[in-house]
Amino acid sequence: MEQVNAIELKHVTKRFGEVTANDNVSLTLKKGEILSILGENGSGKTTLMNMLSGIYFPDEGEIRINGNAVTIRSPKDSFSLGIGMIHQHFKLINILTAAENIILGLPGEKKIKMPQVVEEINALTRKYGFDLNPMQKIYDMSVSQKQTVEIIKVLYRGADILILDEPTAVLTPHETTKLFQVLKNMKEDGKSIIIITHKLNEVLELSDRISVLRKGTYINTVETKDATVESLTEMMVGEKVSLDIKRTKPTNQKKRIEVCNINCRNKEGLPVLTDASFIAYSGEILGVAGISGSGQKELLESIAGLQKLESGQIFYHTPEETIEDLTKLSADVIKEKGVRLAFVPEDRLGMGLVGSMDLTDNMMIRSYKDGRSFLVDRKKPRKLASKIVEQLKVVTPKLETPVRRLSGGNVQKVLVGREIALNPTVLMVAYPVRGLDINSSYTIYNLLNEEKKKGHAVICVIEDLDVLLELCDRILVLNSGKITGVVDARSTNKEELGLLMTGTGEEKHKDE
Amino acid sequence: MDLLLTFIQKAIGQGIAILFGATGEIVTEKSGNLNLGIPGIMYMGGISGLMGAFFYEKNVANPIPLIGLFISFLMTFIVSALGGFIYSFLTITLRANQNVVGLALTTFGVGFGNFFGGSISKLAGGVGQISVKTTAAAFRASVPVLNKIPIIGDLLFSYGFLTYLAIIISLSMTYFLKHTRKGLNLRAVGEDPATADAAGINVTRYKYSATVMGAAIAGLGGLYFVMEYYGGTWSNNGFGDRGWLAIALVILALWNPNNAIWGSFLFGGLYILYIYLPGLTRATQELCKMLPYLVTIVVLIISSKRNKHESQPPSSLGKAYFREER
Numbered sequence: 001m002e003q004v005n006a007i008e009l010k011h012v013t014k015r016f017g018e019v020t021a022n023d024n025v026s027l028t029l030k031k032g033e034i035l036s037i038l039g040e041n042g043s044g045k046t047t048l049m050n051m052l053s054g055i056y057f058p059d060e061g062e063i064r065i066n067g068n069a070v071t072i073r074s075p076k077d078s079f080s081l082g083i084g085m086i087h088q089h090f091k092l093i094n095i096l097t098a099a100e101n102i103i104l105g106l107p108g109e110k111k112i113k114m115p116q117v118v119e120e121i122n123a124l125t126r127k128y129g130f131d132l133n134p135m136q137k138i139y140d141m142s143v144s145q146k147q148t149v150e151i152i153k154v155l156y157r158g159a160d161i162l163i164l165d166e167p168t169a170v171l172t173p174h175e176t177t178k179l180f181q182v183l184k185n186m187k188e189d190g191k192s193i194i195i196i197t198h199k200l201n202e203v204l205e206l207s208d209r210i211s212v213l214r215k216g217t218y219i220n221t222v223e224t225k226d227a228t229v230e231s232l233t234e235m236m237v238g239e240k241v242s243l244d245i246k247r248t249k250p251t252n253q254k255k256r257i258e259v260c261n262i263n264c265r266n267k268e269g270l271p272v273l274t275d276a277s278f279i280a281y282s283g284e285i286l287g288v289a290g291i292s293g294s295g296q297k298e299l300l301e302s303i304a305g306l307q308k309l310e311s312g313q314i315f316y317h318t319p320e321e322t323i324e325d326l327t328k329l330s331a332d333v334i335k336e337k338g339v340r341l342a343f344v345p346e347d348r349l350g351m352g353l354v355g356s357m358d359l360t361d362n363m364m365i366r367s368y369k370d371g372r373s374f375l376v377d378r379k380k381p382r383k384l385a386s387k388i389v390e391q392l393k394v395v396t397p398k399l400e401t402p403v404r405r406l407s408g409g410n411v412q413k414v415l416v417g418r419e420i421a422l423n424p425t426v427l428m429v430a431y432p433v434r435g436l437d438i439n440s441s442y443t444i445y446n447l448l449n450e451e452k453k454k455g456h457a458v459i460c461v462i463e464d465l466d467v468l469l470e471l472c473d474r475i476l477v478l479n480s481g482k483i484t485g486v487v488d489a490r491s492t493n494k495e496e497l498g499l500l501m502t503g504t505g506e507e508k509h510k511d512e
Numbered sequence: 513m514d515l516l517l518t519f520i521q522k523a524i525g526q527g528i529a530i531l532f533g534a535t536g537e538i539v540t541e542k543s544g545n546l547n548l549g550i551p552g553i554m555y556m557g558g559i560s561g562l563m564g565a566f567f568y569e570k571n572v573a574n575p576i577p578l579i580g581l582f583i584s585f586l587m588t589f590i591v592s593a594l595g596g597f598i599y600s601f602l603t604i605t606l607r608a609n610q611n612v613v614g615l616a617l618t619t620f621g622v623g624f625g626n627f628f629g630g631s632i633s634k635l636a637g638g639v640g641q642i643s644v645k646t647t648a649a650a651f652r653a654s655v656p657v658l659n660k661i662p663i664i665g666d667l668l669f670s671y672g673f674l675t676y677l678a679i680i681i682s683l684s685m686t687y688f689l690k691h692t693r694k695g696l697n698l699r700a701v702g703e704d705p706a707t708a709d710a711a712g713i714n715v716t717r718y719k720y721s722a723t724v725m726g727a728a729i730a731g732l733g734g735l736y737f738v739m740e741y742y743g744g745t746w747s748n749n750g751f752g753d754r755g756w757l758a759i760a761l762v763i764l765a766l767w768n769p770n771n772a773i774w775g776s777f778l779f780g781g782l783y784i785l786y787i788y789l790p791g792l793t794r795a796t797q798e799l800c801k802m803l804p805y806l807v808t809i810v811v812l813i814i815s816s817k818r819n820k821h822e823s824q825p826p827s828s829l830g831k832a833y834f835r836e837e838r
Contacts, residue, residue, distance in 0.1 A: 055710070055835075076712035091707040093700050095821050103693070104700050105711030110692050139821050267819075 004067040006031045006161050006192035007052065007083075012061030014047055021047040024061070025218040027211045029161065034183065034193045036203040036224075038236055039213035040437030045196045046088070048213070049163050053085035054078035065161070081161075084154020088165040090146050092138045098149045099134035102156050124155055128185045143292060144175040151182070162186065163194045168202055172291050173465060173498040180206050198437065200229045201466070212236055237439055245445050245470045248453065250284035255317045256426055256457035257326075257339075262302055262312030272298045273481045276312070280426070280457045282319075285448060287472030287489060288461040289497050295481040296461040300428045303459075304339060305331035319425060340424035352415050355404030359385040359396065362403055363418060388417035392443055412436060413443070420447055427451050430461040445471055465494045477501055517666055519781070519788055524675065525741060527780030529554070529733040529751075531678045533758025534765060534772040535685055536730030540596070541762060542689060543722035544702040544828040545603060548614025550730045551755020552621020553595035557731025558738040559625040561588035562746055565647035565739075566632050580647030584735065592731020595621060596724040604719045607832040618755070625734075629746040640745060648744030651736075674736040681729060682769040689769075698722055702826030705833040715833055733758065757783070760808040766815060766823040779804045 007029040014022040022044045029035050039045045050056045052063070054075040063070055065081045072078050078085070092101050099117050121134045132148050141149070147167060154162060164183075168176045183193055183206065197203060203210055203224070210227055212219040212235040219235050257280040266272045273295045280286045288296050301307035303314055305326060314326040316337060326334055353362050363381035385399050392413040396406055403411055416432050429448070433441040448471065451458050462468050468475050472489040477500040484500045533550055540547045547553075564587030569575045599617055602608040629642075636642040655669035689695040700708040701718045709715050737751055738744065757779055764779075765771035786792055786800035815823045 053710075074712070075710050079712055087710070091704070091710045093703045093707055094827070095703060095824075096696070096700070100696055103696070105697055105708065105713040106693070108693055110694070112691055112693055112696065137821070 004031065005029060005064070006066060007194075008062075008064040008067075009048070009052075010062040010064070012048070012051065012058045012063065014044075014051060014056060014058050021216055022051075022058075023216045025213065025216075026061075027218060027221060029192050029194055030209075031192050032187060032190050033208040034187055034195060034206055036207035036210045037194060037196045037213065038198075038200075038203060038210055038232060040215075040236055040439060043213040043236075043437075044216040045213055046165055049085060049165060049194070049196065052078065052083055052163060079157050079159070082159050083161045083163065084157060084159030085163040086147070086150045086154065086165065086167060088169065090150055092146055092149060094139040095137065097135050097137050098132060098141075098152075101138060101149055102134070102153045104153075106157065121152060121156065124152055128155070128182050128189070130182060143170045144172075144179070147171070147179070155186075160190070161192045161194075163196075165196045166198065167195065168197060168199060169463070170292055172501055173494055174502055176202070199464070199466075200232055203227075203232070204229070214238055233438060236437075245442070245467075246449060247471065247473075248449070250281065250452070250473050252455060253281040253283050254319075254321075256280050256282045257303060257459075258315040258317065259299075259303070260313045260315070262314065263310040264298055264302060264307055265310060266298070271481055273302065276478075276481070276483050278476055278483060278486055280459055282425070282457045283452060283455045284473040285452050285458040285460060285471060287468040287475040288459065288478060289465060289468055289475050290461075290478035290501055292463070294478040294501075296430060296478060298481075299478065300430055300459065300461065303334075303426075303428060305329060305334040316426075338423070338425035340419045340422060340427050353403050353411065356402050358400045358402055359389070359414060360399055362414065363388075366418060366422060384418070384421055388414060388421065392417050392447075413440065416444055416447065420451060424451075424456060426457045426459070428459045431463065432460060433462065433464075433467070441467075465497050468497070469494065515788070517663065519784075520667060521670060522784055523781035524671065524777055525780065526754075526783050527776035527778075528671075528675050528678045529737040529741065529754050530758045530761055530779050531682060531772055531776035532674075532733030532736060533730045533755055534761035534776060535678070535682045535769045536726040536728070536733070537759055537762045538726075538765065538767055538769050538772065539685055539698075539729065540723050540726030541767065541829055542698050542702045542826055543719045543726075544705060544826055544831065544833070545599070545719060545723050546610050546614065546830040547596070547599055547617075547723060547726065548611060548759065549595060549599050549617025549621065550614075550727070550758060551753070552618035552624070553592045553727045553730050554734035554737075554755045554758070555621045555625030555751055556595050556734065557588040557592035557728075558734025558751060559628045559746065560591035560731075561585065561735035562642070562644065562738045562744065563587065563628060563632060565644040565744065566636070566642060569644050569646055570635075575646045577646050577650035580644065581650040584644075584647055584739065585732075588731050588735040589728050592734070593724050593728040595731070596727025597720075599727065600720045600723040603832060604716055604723070607834070610830050610832070622749070625751070626748045629748055633746060640747065642745045644739075644744035648739050651739035652743065672736075672740045674732065674740055677732070678736070679773055682773050685769040699826070702828060705828055706835075709833075709835060715835075719833075730758065754783075757804055760805060763825075764808050764811045766811075767825060778807070782807065 005028045009025060009027050012022055012025045025048060037045050047056060051058050052072065054072045054077050057073060063072060070081060072081065099114065099121055102121060103117055118134045125132050130148050130152060132145065132152065138146060138149065167179060171179060187193060195207065204227065207224050209221055209223055210232065211221040212232065214236060260277050262273055262276050263271065264273045276299060288299065290296055298307050302309055303326065309327060316324045316326050316339065318324065354365065360378060360382045363384045364376065382399065388394060389396060394410045394413050396410060403414065412432065416429060419427060432444050436444065448458050448460060469489055475487050475489050475492065475497065476483060477485045477497060479501055487496065533554055537547060537550050561584035565580045565584040568580050568583050595617065599613055602613045603610045632642055633639050651674065652672045654671055658669040659665045689699060697708065697713045698718050701713060701715050705715045734751065738746065742750065761772055761775050761779055764775045782803040783801065785803065786797040789800065792800060
């Protein structure tokens with residue numbers, strides 16, 4: 001007897017104007033399995049899933065759910081077919097409670113019977129092993145709690161097909177393990193699950209089968225047991241790529257940035273950095289690990305002079321071996337000294353680039369003060385822009401294209417490329433590869449490595465612990481604003497970092 | 513004592529028109545639409561109710577008060593809802609800038625009121641000659657029996673039915689927003705339409721209904737002013753800046769219609785305080801009239817200092833929603 005598949009996509013095509021996001025894609029999700037969908041940025045994974053969740057409508061092709069051909073015109077249609085999508089950016093309303101978010105948009109009695117709803121939610125959390133207080137407001141929640149709300153939201157709607165778009169991107173290793181356990185529980189219960197992710201080792205750990213997309217076209221589906229990181233990468237990229245980061249031994253190390261006992265508070269008056277001290281040396285990459293919101297941003301901004309300090313001092317040891325106190329200088333002056341910060345925010349465009357301006361103009365944001373003439377000089381920025389486009393393989397129609405029209409990965413290349421081009425002595429980057437695919441990520445890693453070879457100090461905040469371990473020389477771990485350890489990246493492991501990040505490890509300093 | 517009683521009565525009388533406007537604006541803003549056309553819509557509501565009653569009384573030999581009341585009420589409701597509909601169509605369907613449309617609508621509404629006010633004044637035989645005594649009397653009829661109780665009767669039962677309606681609407685809107693599914697959905701639309709959309713809520717329909725309903729409620733404030741406060745006549749620009757006070761009251765009430773009730777009484781009191789303060793010159797009177805706005809600013813400062821999530825405006829307020837934009 002043939003088993004009915006949960007989802008069958010047949011020859012689905014979706015175009016946006018002249019761009020074909022999905023070209024003739026066919027894939028199947030069996031009942032009760034976990035299927036991973038792999039692909040680089042812009043390979044059309046999210047678009048494909050959005051057609052299942054009713055956000056987009058396919059131009060061509062057929063969708064079958066549980067064996068029946070269906071038309072999904074809106075998110076509502078998608079729910080009624082039992083499909084629940086958990087988006088990468090949570091679709092939750094901050095000022096409402098978890099329970100209110102869960103029942104949002106559902107039909108039912110006019111008056112909301114909250115105690116009953118809460119009981120139903122608790123039943124679900126018990127069944128699958130979640131941990132959630134239904135009456136907690138979303139703004140009080142951590143990222144992983146919000147994700148829990150999202151998952152329960154679709155389960156509450158009776159979904160038996162779950163689609164998760166990069167669920168682990170923002171989770172700590174510990175939270176990821178917990179999530180995977182829950183997903184496995186759901187699979188046991190007969191739910192079918194699609195998971196989209198960049199992280200190959202997670203794919204191999206969790207899923208039953210893996211489908212690969214490349215540039216909008218379907219490549220292949222393999223059984224997880226037959227796949228390796230190398231074979232999957234090859235399928236994704238289309239050619240063999242070396243996944244080695246060429247880490248060299250740090251040479252000629254000198255003190256560059258010395259942070260002494262800094263404290264600062266956020267707008268709400270809560271401490272975000274407590275008594276933080278560390279030293280960054282020239283010619284090395286210092287990684288910063290921590291659960292998001294542990295003070296990474298504030299740490300880098302303090303050095304760049306963008307954060308008001310309550311107490312503490314930051315010293316800059318110039319290449320000429322003089323010492324300057326950065327806390328006394330304004331952000332402008334610090335920048336001129338060669339201390340540069342490239343921060344890639346969650347929405348990518350929020351800081352550092354102006355979306356409606358073109359590449360050249362965005363280069364000028366950093367150089368407008370150069371020169372003394374009344375009119376601005378557009379030649380040099382234009383040259384710089386074309387150099388970045390060439391070097392980092394930025395995909396853009398032309399230099400005059402507004403930055404916001406570029407895809408996320410390309411925007412990031414422009415941002416990081418610009419900061420590096422200014423030849424800083426201290427380069428700080430936060431989330432430089434956020435949401436980037438493997439190829440672009442490695443381009444950025446190599447750029448950082450080159451900076452290191454030039455003898456500059458590199459400080460980088462990266463979410464992926466595997467990358468931190470491979471790329472950095474030392475890793476500084478932050479846990480709710482406190483530095484819980486500075487460890488040698490060559491000798492530590494993920495477990496140790498995880499423990500330091502969540503604060504269960506002992507304080508550890510391997511500073512000489 | 514008597515003076516205090518009169519003051520409270522007058523303060524409530526001033527407040528009710530503002531309360532209608534504020535409640536309407538809160539409902540509108542909860543859908544993410546910042547309708548700055550409310551002051552204009554209140555003018556439109558006022559004049560259309562008056563016109564309804566005027567032509568009814570003019571053409572019928574023996575006008576029946578209740579019918580006049582019904583006609584004017586209906587006229588106000590329809591015309592101000594129409595004002596809300598114009599705003600909705602421009603901002604929701606055509607995605608025009610909300611502030612620009614709102615301000616234009618206010619300019620239009622005030623002109624609309626003054627133009628037709630002038631026209632029917634002419635028909636009635638001169639400025640200030642409009643009189644819809646019968647209908648106005650129906651609007652002004654206070655609660656029988658209870659209004660005879662000394663002090664309490666004056667304080668609580670000496671008003672026309674619109675006063676009680678305003679309070680009932682505010683209370684029920686608070687209940688609606690807090691405890692019903694539709695209210696929850698509406699709040700979601702105002703906070704984050706994309707999320708609401710993904711949850712299967714029809715964002716456009718909610719925005720339209722809330723804005724049109726809100727405008728209709730606000731329009732009743734104009735009707736109240738013309739009928740109960742003025743006693744059924746018109747004077748150009750007579751409604752003054754009460755519409756803007758209503759919008760200020762939304763902020764003071766922190767987007768909660770229940771707060772708007774006491775807030776409206778406070779505003780009403782502050783608005784007429786200058787009459788009751790002895791020894792004010794012309795200039796100091798004007799300073800005194802600024803008090804409601806001053807209070808609003810103080811509340812704004814305090815609430816933003818406290819930084820409580822619940823007392824912030826709906827987060828998508830003033831923004832148009834495009835589904836395709838990511």
